[in-house]
Amino acid sequence: MSTTSDDAVRAYVAAHYEAFLDDLADWLRLPSVSADPDHAPDVRRSAEWLAAALSATGFPTTEVWETQGAPAVFAEWPCDDPAAPTVLVYGHHDVQPAHRDDGWRTDPFEPVVDAGRLYGRGAADDKGQVLFHTLGIRAHLAATGRRAPAVHLKMIVEGEEESGSPHFPELLRAHADRLACDAVIVSDTGMWSEDTPTVCTGMRGLTDCQIDLRGPDQDIHSGSFGGAVPNPATEAARLAAALHDEDRRVAVPGFYEGVEELTAEERALFAELPFDENRWLRTAHSHATLGEAGYTTLERIWARPTAEVNGVSGGYQGPGGKTVVPSAAQLKLSFRLVAGQDAEKVQQAVRDWVAARLPAGIRHEITFWGATRPCLTPLDHPALQSVVRAMERAFGQRVRFTREGGSGPAADLQDVLGVPVLFLGISVPSDGWHAPNEKVELDLLAKGAEAAAHLWSDLAATWHPG
């Protein structure tokens, strides 16, 4: 049994950090935007780039796996001890859309290091957090003197996470034998803050859709016809407005069916965290809190399902005014789901609700982009304790527990592979996921690599699944 010394790991990571950042910057230059069909070739290049990087790290097996959508990358590195646990690291190599004129100070796909931060789309979500594993594994090997990791290590890095992972469950089922493992380590989450390292224990689910409404066959004069025919922009607004009641509860009938309510103990655990509302608001770039009545901000973002308008459009959007009844309007909505909710039932509830609310003369179409299930990890799982110890060694301080308001395919991994899902992530709320000027903190990224280096030794030493 080999262990890693904190100093040896730290020294290795520090010595190889600059080269690691150069590699990461290369990867970030590929605009692997899965939501935009125009970027499909970039998503493929991103997969090929990663496969090459994992080979260079030492993985004996690296493969690009096709899906009906964007390709995923699989890698495998067996341990020389057949009895060692098998761990599957999950991440994604696709990124959110980003355009310079969204508010980026620099080109989103030309990474820039400034004041201890690396800026670029995907720096934190999720390329930085996937790639720290390559540095972590090499530190692990260097510090232990091993030629292979102390666990059977596998990685699955998908290419459609930012599009709701529509083909990921299918991919998991198709390759269940290759992906078989004792636990999944998801590196696609964040910590409480730079000062308060935490381990995430759950993620919300997600299903999102586009609703297209059509009224008149073309834009018509609002003086000649307005007030006498249905207006699709008005109807889109009425739908979006009706999503929430006056208590800001989601008003779609059946939406809350099955929701696991928070226990008093869970609420107390949340309340222990050093939450500063003004500071959180700054991180959220927002000027007030607003949400479901009867819940705190942390409860709202971690443990309550929500409905959000991600985009709305219809009619004239140019300079000045144009007095038309528009012919069409569109809503983009997303629903965050919590444990106990069923995404398919939520989708049907939304479909029924939309159909029932629209007046005659408004035709509509709903397209759901996909569904990601919510998940929760048991706090007392021994592998979770390994993650906590690895993090505490990297950070040199106590690690607390959080949940993640965002969504990932963690639940699919849990469901299809039938194993617990753990989270190892070092992003912080200020990293600006999905926002302009996304960045990652360079010292946290290094600590992520250190934690990963420790984790394989700790798991091998303390956990004997099956």
Add this chain to the structure above:
Amino acid sequence: MSTTSDDAVRAYVAAHYEAFLDDLADWLRLPSVSADPDHAPDVRRSAEWLAAALSATGFPTTEVWETQGAPAVFAEWPCDDPAAPTVLVYGHHDVQPAHRDDGWRTDPFEPVVDAGRLYGRGAADDKGQVLFHTLGIRAHLAATGRRAPAVHLKMIVEGEEESGSPHFPELLRAHADRLACDAVIVSDTGMWSEDTPTVCTGMRGLTDCQIDLRGPDQDIHSGSFGGAVPNPATEAARLAAALHDEDRRVAVPGFYEGVEELTAEERALFAELPFDENRWLRTAHSHATLGEAGYTTLERIWARPTAEVNGVSGGYQGPGGKTVVPSAAQLKLSFRLVAGQDAEKVQQAVRDWVAARLPAGIRHEITFWGATRPCLTPLDHPALQSVVRAMERAFGQRVRFTREGGSGPAADLQDVLGVPVLFLGISVPSDGWHAPNEKVELDLLAKGAEAAAHLWSDLAATWHPG
């Protein structure tokens, strides 16, 4: 006193119609879009084109009048009989925005004649209806053998009607002496249909605005922050949805203050018109009627004030989904006003209503583009009877009465100049004002010129104002 023979007028118009259409096409090629600052030079060229055309028609005086916005064109042609009435023709030379990809089958600024129709932005609204006066005047002179019109003729053709005529009242006040007249003839309205010629007796007013809402300082992740901070797209939708109650009455407090309700007689007059809902719906390119409970479609568009969403935008509008809470959203709203309403009071009511409805954390700004007052013409006015006779001679059939749901600066003319406002228009609902593929019917345009030719003789013969 000279009169025009129907045959002589008709023959003159027919003989000169092709050249007239060539001239109109030249004018339509100028994209005089007053709402778009980029087109300001085109609006100026349009004014200069018209001034030259009116000079060529024979007006001894033609002038381009500057405003703080787009220029207007004034022309004057005195009668040789000082006792003749003075008539001011009103129209506008600016047009609605138009882009090929809005649904136009041909370039909106490259006019095309097809199957008895002239297609192009402004063909009916309002360049065609301004320009038929040049042909009408020449026919009037030719048929009567006069060297000057039988009335003192003035024209004022403004350049900001499609932007709500923000500087028109000021222009009228500044030039009230030059514009002094006994009646205004507005040629910027339509008729019931190709088969049912009508004279309009009133127009609705208009005030429109843009409401900009800002929430987070940048787009933020809907998983990390959604459900806990206000979303400006949601708030824009809630505003737009709250514009109307469940009876589709406008729900802005104070909006209906002062509204002149329809009398039983007026409702009966409306009900006499051969209204075919299915046919009207086709003209509206719409698939159902919807409006204020308790009123017919004609009542809704002619005599009831309305609120309409002309445009809405916010957040992600590209392909697929993007799970953000958007940083900003925008509404473009227009309000049609009827006699008795005060535009400034309506604007203040909207401002108060918006301010009272938005939650903390959403900052907003409202910009009103302008206000056009509603107006109504007395049915028993002798000059209106002249218009009716002129129309009946051109069309060879009985002329009925309508109102116009659209808005124009007719009320400003009425208020500032202190004279009755009459309407002479030949556009029909299918002309597609403000819509793609705007057109004018060539035979109706010719009848407009004929009616104008008759009108000056009839007014001079029958009306002795003062």
